[in-house]
Structures are given as C-alpha cells and as structure tokens.
Amino acid sequence: MVERISFYDQIGRNKRNSVFLLIAIVLVLMVFGYVIGMIMGPDYFLIVMIASIIISLAYIWFGYYYSDKIAIASANARPADHTRYRQLHNSVESMALASGLPKPRVYIMQNEQINAFATGRDPKNAVICVTTGALEKLNKQELEGVIAHEMAHIANYDIRFLTIVTVLVGMIAILSEIFLRSFWFKSDNNGDNKAQLIFMIIGIALAILAPLVTSLVQLAISRKREYTADATGVKFTRTPSGLASALKKIKDDHAMPNHKVSKAVAPLFISDPFKKKIQNIFSTHPPIDERIKLLERM
C-alpha cells in the first residue's frame, strides 16, 4: 500500500516537474534573449526578443515531439523484427501487460555491451531499445528484469521528464555557444557603455554557469530515478532476482564502453554506457553494487 502511493506520487511529481521545467526553459531563453539584446544595443533589442521567443517555442515543440526519434537516431537503433526477436517482443509484451500500459515500440541497438534505454513523451508514444549484447548475454528472466526497469521509466513518466531535461541541457549548451560568439557581431556603439558592460559580464557568467548547473541537476535527478525504477520494475516482475542478476552481469561485462552514444542520452540507459569507474557528482547512474544490494534486500 505504501509502495503503491509513492508510485503514484512519483508520477504526479514527474508530471509537475516537467511543466516547471518547460516554463524554466522559456524563462531561461527570455533571459538570454534579453541579455543578448541589451549587449547588441537598443536597435536590435526588439528583434532579438521576438526571435528568441519564436526560437524557444519552436525548439521546445520540436524537442518534445521528436525526442524519441532523435534518441533512436543518435543511438543508431533499428526496429526489432517480429520473427527474429520473438522472445524480446514477448518479454516487452509481458511487461506491458504487467504494468497495464500499451506495448512500446521495440528497437535494437548493435552493440556488445549489455544495455537498454527507454524514451518518448508518454506511455502511448514510448520506445524501448535493447543492445544486441543484452540479447546475447542475458537469459529470459534477466532480460525481463531489464525490460521491467525500462517499463518502470515509462510508467513513472521519467521518459517525459528526462526528455525535457535533455532538451533543456542541449539548448543551454547551444545558447552559451551562440552567446559567446555573438561578441563578434556586437554593434559598436551608441552611448551607454557602462550598462552594456554590466550585461556582458552577466552574460558571460550565465554562459559559463548555466550548462554546468543544469547538467549537475540533470545527473542528480537521473541517479535518484534509477532506484525508483528498480523498485517499480520489481513490482511488475514480482521478483527482484532477474534484474539483480542482470546488473551483476552488467558489472562483470568487459565489453568496450560505447563512445558512439551521445552524452546527452546517457541518463536514459539502464547502466552508464561509458562505464566510468569513479562515482561522483558527474555520474549519470548510482553505483551498481548499491543497486544490487537494494534489490537483494527486497
């Protein structure tokens, strides 16, 4: 019962946080637009503001509706064939039934590593992608555990939240870049140099700090979510042993880290695709031993 409530709480929180983040994206863009406008001078101010509003709305719309396609493309995945990957399809269907959600689209990623990720904007538009390494190295129960974990990300609306966070992080990185370059095109001047200088300093500070802060927030959020998804996944399979033993295999797996994966989508995976050994505030995932320990206690 307690588990159940916290599960719905998590969904509510994720949906609310998603809305807050969307508003934050718009605000951040406005601030950037404002600062750039002030630096470039009053002549450009209105144009810059209007352009930044249009660009931010277009960017959010595009990021929101095409995020799954972008993630799939960047992971270089293709749809899983129904007859060739029958067992995978069966496992995904089973987990969809256990969670009461529609079956997500299933993709395969050509990679030696044992890994999987889920993406999309809601359970109706969700994708689960599994590496060929996972299909070769995991048995049925372990694969089901991994898929239950991904299904949990979908059920908890983590996919929507992470999608928006990823959009935000990407956007701020682009903006900082644009901003730093915009100095080259700055109009040289009519008057009020002092004000422009102040805005320039604010601008530089924003450009440097914003990407750092957003990615730290993103990573902290993403680590916490993995534990929740592990727990929710266990609710679907009714046994923690599959996922626990899959995580052990992931830990002992010596396949090459996957450097083809874009850093932006790394938090979507079940385990860090870069396999960094050191755990710190830049880690996308909680320590695997800790996760196994928690699962074994359930």
Added chain:
Amino acid sequence: MAIWAWLIPSALVLLIALIFIYYYNKFVVQGNRIDNALSQIDVQLKRRADLIPNLIETVKGYAKHEKGIMADVTSARKALLSAKDLPARIKADNQLESALKSIFALAENYPQLRANENFLQLQSELSATEDKIAYSRQYYNDSILDFNNSIKVFPGKFFASLYKVHERPFIKITAQERENVKVKF
C-alpha cells in the same frame, strides 16, 4: 462585507461539488481499468486457444496413437472457448495447461517431433502466452486492489455507498490449482 457574505458560501459549495465529482471520476476510471485488464486476459486466453489446433495438427503427424491426450487438449480448449465468466475461463485454462504439459512431456518420446521447427515454435509461443496470462492476471488483481482500497478507506467509503459502488472479487487460485500440475502419460 456583502461580497464576502456570498463569496465564501459559494466557494464552499463549489469545493464540495468538486469533491463529489473527483470521487465519481475516480471510481469510474479505476473501474474501467479493471474492465480493461479483464479484456487483456481474454485476449491472451483467446490467443492460446487459437494456437491449439495448429499444435494438434503438428503432433498428429508424429504421434498418431496418442489420441487420449489429444482429446484432452481439444476438450480443454472447447471448455475454454465456451466458458461464460472469468473464473470458469481461468479454470478451463488451467486444465488446458495440464493437458499441454502432457503433450510436451510426450514429445520426449518422439525425437522427430522434438526436432520439428513448427512444434518448437508453438511450444515457445504457448509458454509465452501462459506468461502473459499470468502477468495480465497480476495486473487485474493490482487494479482490483487499488479499486477496493479506494472504496474501503474513508472518505472513499462514504462516496462508494453514495454512488452504490461495490467491492470487486480478486481472481483466486483454488487450493487444487496451486498444487503442481500432474503430468499424465
């Protein structure tokens, strides 16, 4: 003063109306979830029944003399298709499962059958649908648990009696079913 005199009561009335609507919708949504879960179980049971004739055809080619077991499977399938309500269907499915176990055990005696591609595929499909039935039953019971919890706790209890919403039964497994299925030879 005059404004407050009617603003506060009307806000209260609105709040109460919203609470009534909230509970009504909650029961409807949770009830629909149960119905949907039920239809998911039926889809899987139907799919399982649909696979049987193929299996019989394949097995017949190799094990002509095992008519008894084949008849068991066919009659279990018929019982499954004609069962009226869920408990009857679940019971028929359990019968089917035990009859199928006998067939798969039987296959051990027929190496050629065991090597048949079609047979292996049917076998894995049938066991996959059995998993799916188990998972959809699990979700059905989860949905019922949610529903029953929300009509039993206060203030849900009050609204449930107001809207005449009743507790729903879980799918129970009888003591007999809980024992391991006996395999006949």
